[in-house]
Amino acid sequence: QSALTQPRSVSGSPGQSVTISCTGTNSDVGAYNYVSWYQQHPGKAPKLMISDVSKRPSGVPDRFSGSKSGNTASLTISGLQAEDEADFYCCSYAGGNTFVFGGGTKLTVL
Amino acid sequence: EVQLVESGGGLVQPGGSLRLSCAASGLTLSNFWMYWVRQAPGKGLVWVSRIDGDGIRVGYADSVKGRFTISRDNAKNTLYLQMNSLRAEDTALYYCAKGGGGLMDVWGEGTTVTVSS
Numbered sequence: 305q306s307a308l309t310q311p312r313s314v315s316g317s318p319g320q321s322v323t324i325s326c327t328g329t330n331s332d333v334g335a336y337n338y339v340s341w342y343q344q345h346p347g348k349a350p351k352l353m354i355s356d357v358s359k360r361p362s363g364v365p366d367r368f369s370g371s372k373s374g375n376t377a378s379l380t381i382s383g384l385q386a387e388d389e390a391d392f393y394c395c396s397y398a399g400g401n402t403f404v405f406g407g408g409t410k411l412t413v414l
Numbered sequence: 415e416v417q418l419v420e421s422g423g424g425l426v427q428p429g430g431s432l433r434l435s436c437a438a439s440g441l442t443l444s445n446f447w448m449y450w451v452r453q454a455p456g457k458g459l460v461w462v463s464r465i466d467g468d469g470i471r472v473g474y475a476d477s478v479k480g481r482f483t484i485s486r487d488n489a490k491n492t493l494y495l496q497m498n499s500l501r502a503e504d505t506a507l508y509y510c511a512k513g514g515g516g517l518m519d520v521w522g523e524g525t526t527v528t529v530s531s
Contacts, residue, residue, distance in 0.1 A: 349524065391458075
């Protein structure tokens with residue numbers, strides 16, 4: 305159950321697009337379409353942004369999108385806004401009724 | 415409004431035990447998978463455990479297997495995490511979350527567990 309690999313930080317200017325990668329193995333990300341993404345503002349509980357690789361829950365802006373290729377999942381945020389600044393975590397089902405999170409990525413809106 | 419409220423955290427000595435609770439309102443817990451996720455101070459999210467709606471299928475992170483037990487009382491609409499043989503590295507904010515097979519869509523605010531002598 306090794307953590308998924310995410311970049312420690314990404315940044316972009318308002319209006320730009322950024323992509324956060326999440327690399328696992330063929331036992332987790334590569335094996336299942338159960339990749340989800342969570343946004344966490346400081347001192348707050350995480351919020352589901354993307355489920356099942358690319359599904360956006362009701363209420364999440366369509367600026368957020370998810371995809372997967374092989375063992376790497378990605379979260380893309382287009383039209384960056386100041387309120388997007390937060391920590392983002394990917395999570396994947398890893399078989400055997402277990403899950404694994406990524407180490408988290410700090411998004412800075414310049 | 416759907417709400418999850420965790421309780422039961424506190425300060426405990428290494429080797430001690432705690433039982434966390436997660437009370438649900440605005441939803442019927444038995445319809446959902448339930449999860450525990452923890453976050454050490456200044457660190458990232460770590461998945462701990464999950465249980466299905468019937469309480470039959472459970473899963474644990476390797477780091478807590480054999481020490482933690484997840485359970486639920488659907489009549490009380492409450493999720494539990496029994497934590498035994500606690501270690502310093504178990505110190506964290508513990509969140510409960512409701513979800514589906516592969517996602518966690520409603521989270522509580524967490525309860526803090528500190529393991530220290």
